[in-house]
Amino acid sequence: MKRAIIVPNYLKAESVSFCNVARGMLEELSYTVEVLAEDEMPSGVADFALVLGGDGTILRACKKLYTLNIPVLGINFGNVGYLAGCNPDTAVDCIERVVSGNYNVENRLMLQGEVVRNGSTAYSFVALNEATLFRSTLKKAFKTEIYINGMSTETVLGDGVVIATPTGSTSYNLSAGGPVLTPESDNIVITPLSPMQLVCSSIVAGGNDTVDVRVAINSLVKDACVSLEIDGDCSFDIYDGDIIKIKKAENTAKTIKVDNVSFYQILRKKLSKVNE
Numbered sequence: 001m002k003r004a005i006i007v008p009n010y011l012k013a014e015s016v017s018f019c020n021v022a023r024g025m026l027e028e029l030s031y032t033v034e035v036l037a038e039d040e041m042p043s044g045v046a047d048f049a050l051v052l053g054g055d056g057t058i059l060r061a062c063k064k065l066y067t068l069n070i071p072v073l074g075i076n077f078g079n080v081g082y083l084a085g086c087n088p089d090t091a092v093d094c095i096e097r098v099v100s101g102n103y104n105v106e107n108r109l110m111l112q113g114e115v116v117r118n119g120s121t122a123y124s125f126v127a128l129n130e131a132t133l134f135r136s137t138l139k140k141a142f143k144t145e146i147y148i149n150g151m152s153t154e155t156v157l158g159d160g161v162v163i164a165t166p167t168g169s170t171s172y173n174l175s176a177g178g179p180v181l182t183p184e185s186d187n188i189v190i191t192p193l194s195p196m197q198l199v200c201s202s203i204v205a206g207g208n209d210t211v212d213v214r215v216a217i218n219s220l221v222k223d224a225c226v227s228l229e230i231d232g233d234c235s236f237d238i239y240d241g242d243i244i245k246i247k248k249a250e251n252t253a254k255t256i257k258v259d260n261v262s263f264y265q266i267l268r269k270k271l272s273k274v275n276e
Contacts, residue, residue: 002031003046005070007038007061009053015077018088022050022095029099038064046070048098048256054078059128059231062253063110066126071105073098073256082170082266085256094258103258106183108167109207110249115228117242128253129168129231131246133213133238134160134193136227141196143216148209158195160226163188163211163246167253168231170267178202182263183255188248213244 004026008019023033034042038060042049049072051061058074062083065072075091076084086094097103113131115123125131135142144161146154164173166181169189174180178191179202186207192200205211217224217240228244229235238244 002029003044004031004033005042005046005049005065006033006035007049007051007053007057008035009057009077010037012053012077014088015052018052018075018077018091022052022091025092025095026099031099042068042070048073050075050095052077054081055083056233058083060233062108062128062255063126063231066110066128066249066251066253069251069254071254071256073103073258083167083255085258097258098256103256106255106257107252108183108255109165109186109188110251110253111163111165111188111246112249113244113246115236115238115242115244117239122242123228123236125230125234125236126249127168127230128165129171130162130164130173131244132160132162132172132193132229132232133215133244134227134229136225138217138219138224138226140219141194142218142226144192145214145216146190146203147212147214148203148205150210150212153203154200156192156195156200157197158200159193161193161213162191163213163244164191165189172232173202179204180267186248188246207248209247211246213246215242215244216240 009015026033049070051058051074074084076087111127114121144156162173166185169181173191176191188205191202225237225239227235228238
């Protein structure tokens with residue numbers, strides 16, 4: 001049985017309207033179509049998913065579907081649309097190409113992590129873009145002690161650190177001066193935020209490396225904490241002595257690519273659009 005999933009952004013009228021167009025189109029081609037809200041899980045696997053929204057909608061859908069190995073075609077109904085495979089004006093043609101099997105799948109590394117507090121797991125998470133540790137309301141710099149594969153690598157005094165995937169390397173990591181990685185790279189990039197050291201650059205670790213970050217706040221304020229933000233979507237309070245343990249997730253996010261435009265062309269176009 002042919003199955004497809006559609007995830008529209010219900011806050012955007014044009015996304016909801018195109019959802020009806022795409023559903024009708026697929027049903028005419030004998031697909032069973034399941035339309036999901038962002039907080040709903042699919043009832044089963046599918047041949048592909050259409051996600052109608054901006055980068056945030058596409059990112060959240062990729063994180064939801066990655067354990068099912070469902071490839072995602074993002075159709076940009078947002079602003080930059082870096083994760084989107086096409087725009088609304090080319091969407092019908094792109095869907096036809098997906099249905100005919102005329103597309104490629106990019107396997108994008110994801111992160112899985114946990115926050116260890118007093119020897120126990122306080123939080124766990126997955127990320128497609130990055131895990132960002134920053135001082136938030138703390139009115140001083142703090143230390144992040146970075147370990148790779150259990151070996152002490154760097155101690156950074158500053159505003160925090162970004163631990164990014166190749167997909168996330170073009171987001172906060174890039175703004176913080178970190179390097180850009182190609183989407184299917186098997187690497188994890190660690191970039192300090194406003195370090196107070198004279199020389200303190202990004203570290204590009206291997207995809208099979210484990211990254212531990214121990215937080216040292218050393219504040220006179222009782223219960224002082226910093227924040228750990230995951231993909232700009234959820235955040236956790238992090239206290240002195242907490243350890244953030246991060247490694248590559250077992251599965252990858254699968255994004256559909258239907259054209260021959262290179263990553264570097266897309267990068268230039270999308271980042272130029274931000275400056276318009």
